[in-house]
Amino acid sequence: MIKVDPGKCLGCLSCSNVCPNQNIVLLQSADTRTVHWKKCKEECDLCVEFCPAKALALVAYDELVPESEISFELVACRVCGSRYATLPMLMKVEASLPAGMQEDASGLEWIRICSQCRRDIEAEKAAGQVMKERKRISP
Numbered sequence: 001m002i003k004v005d006p007g008k009c010l011g012c013l014s015c016s017n018v019c020p021n022q023n024i025v026l027l028q029s030a031d032t033r034t035v036h037w038k039k040c041k042e043e044c045d046l047c048v049e050f051c052p053a054k055a056l057a058l059v060a061y062d063e064l065v066p067e068s069e070i071s072f073e074l075v076a077c078r079v080c081g082s083r084y085a086t087l088p089m090l091m092k093v094e095a096s097l098p099a100g101m102q103e104d105a106s107g108l109e110w111i112r113i114c115s116q117c118r119r120d121i122e123a124e125k126a127a128g129q130v131m132k133e134r135k136r137i138s139p
């Protein structure tokens with residue numbers, strides 16, 4: 001069965017996404033994400049392989065051990081306020097950025113903005129550049 005290290009888990013759901021037997025379940029509300037690991041007897045090892053934090057291990061099945069569950073508070077997007085990621089996930093991404101980018105405040109800022117807002121900001125920027133170019137070449 002699967003053993004989770006709560007000190008390492010990021011709440012990223014990679015394990016849940018690859019589990020072929022739906023043994024790892026997401027319970028999500030507006031501001032909290034809970035990951036629930038059922039007691040698995042399959043031992044296919046996919047979740048262990050795909051965990052980016054090495055938080056999972058295969059251990060011998062034990063009837064007495066309860067199922068595992070970890071809850072994470074979701075971090076709010078700095079633009080729209082919607083809650084979109086766990087703090088450990090964001091900290092992991094920030095820690096993996098190249099040193100130059102970490103010194104760049106705007107580079108770090110992107111990580112604290114949800115993907116929808118990032119797309120909107122990029123689209124707005126691109127549209128602004130197109131308009132500027134049209135003005136430049138218009139007679």
Ligand code: SF4
Nearest residue numbers: 019040042044045047
């Ligand atoms: S070992 Fe395989 S079946 Fe069991 S929880 Fe992990 S991915 Fe799912």
Ligand code: SF4
Nearest residue numbers: 009010012013015051
């Ligand atoms: S893949 Fe690893 S870090 Fe991500 S939720 Fe599963 S156990 Fe946690």
